[in-house]
Amino acid sequence: MCVVDPFGPGAGAATLSACAVAVRALRQSWGVGRVEVGVLGTPDAHQLAVECGLSPAWRIPILGKFTRIAAQTLSRLAQRDHPTVVVAWGSRAAILASHALQDTPLVVALDAPCESKHVRNAEFAEVLCMGDALADHACRSGWLPIRIRSVLAPMPEWSQVPSLDRNSLRRNWNATDTDWVVGVLPPSGQFSDALFAFHAMGRFALAGHGAHLVLDPTMRNAGEVRSIARKLKLNERVHFDSRLKCPWKISPAVDVWMSLADLHHDESALHPCMAAALGVPLITATGSFAASGIEHQVDGIIARPGINAFAFEMIQAAKNPSLLASMASAARVRYGSQSVRQGFSIAIQECVARACPGIFSQTAGLPADSKLAAAST
Structure with a gap:
């Protein structure tokens, strides 16, 4: 399950585009029907996610950093879908997922700062940071260095044509x-x-x-x-x-x-x-x-x-x-190079595999190139 927060701390459309790349990479390993995407926020957030290449299965309204009602809603969704691992995009998504799904392995994808003290069981979460500077900030914010991975985010693929020249x-x-x-x-x-x-x-x-x-x-x-x-x-x-x-x-x-x-x-x-x-x-x-x-x-x-x-x-x-x-x-x-896009896909797959060992055992597994990536980490 991917939980993304378009209008929380982050880059909005770029965060959604990075999430779309990650979803495609995970579906390549798991299968199309095994990765569900949900959006936090207003109907505008849902519409923006669609325009950035995602197909959200649900939307949870959220105000502020964390609300009890939103956590209860996410918990009910998890009881229905039984996610094996949760990938949270953004600080509000990470806080919400850690409180609502305490027993589910968590991967936190960050393109803006998030302090670990707000995330329950943060010491067990895998953290994927968009860049070395953000990874250094994550270390200073209380996340375990051994669980932090830095990656270069790929260029968004916005295929939409501008309405005017x-x-x-x-x-x-x-x-x-x-x-x-x-x-x-x-x-x-x-x-x-x-x-x-x-x-x-x-x-x-x-x-x-x-x-x-x-x-x-x-x-x-x-x-x-x-x-x-x-x-x-x-x-x-x-x-x-x-x-x-x-x-x-x-x-x-x-x-x-x-x-x-x-x-x-x-x-x-x-x-x-x-x-x-x-x-x-x-x-x-x-x-x-x-x-x-x-x-x-x-x-x-x-x-x-x-x-x-x-x-x-x-x-x-x-x-x-x-x-x-x-x-x-x-x-x-x-x-925009293919190597950056492939490296990002491998990074998200490996973070999920570390959060939940054996998750790819019944699928095709990680690409062969990930052996080189693993050797470099």
Whole structure:
């Protein structure tokens, strides 16, 4: 059983896409009918899961980190389906599964931080972290190092065609061909600061560049940004678009994606592969999980902390369009290779096998390549 939380701490659509890759890998070993997927959250979360290639069998509404009603619902589902092992995607899913299914082996797949103290019987859980930086953070958060595995997440395969082309999208925002459109990737847990992105865009514009900013309306301080933009008569430059939850719908019109640090250090580690799938470079701050997944001016841009540093890197990048194109290509090569996708599939299979030894004994088992992977861990 896979339990995924699209709108909890994590990267939303990218988390769902990684889950879809894992589900396909497990079904390859177990069989199509033996892996069930469930979604936590609103009907919008269920719809987003479908758009990202999953077929959820059920949905459990959940508010906050953990609710007793949600745990009881998951427990009833488990009594019906009798899962052999649970793979929880995200901190809220891990907390819920550990309380509702205490006797079921647990694999926790993390692309954002989760403290072990909130997860029952965390010492027995296998932990799959998207990147070395997140794995190091997991060690500091109380998870057993021997049960932590780091893996490079594959680039999402979003096959959906955008509803509008680049010119039509930019025309809706009154953006000219020479304007820069900066999109802020969906935040983790809605704690990223919209004011930070707004002020960075403002300094970029003061340097003489036309700029537009696209934000998720649920971001922290979104109301303050609306108010300031209205007072400064910048309404035509700041756009709140709910389609950011499905970023491929507006990606043709965006020139660079921004990954903001979270006030609670809950930023996602999947933003680099997410930007690679969207075809434009990512700019993020040094020390973030996203920064650990890119190399400065090779497959992304790493700025020093602070608004001025972000604006400076944006100004330098705007002067060199060819560098932007080469960084986008390098990111796709890094995260879109078959070896990365295969390595991720093997990693999730091995984590499940470690959580529940012998689970593959009656199936085809792990691929032969996993012998090499096991030797390297």
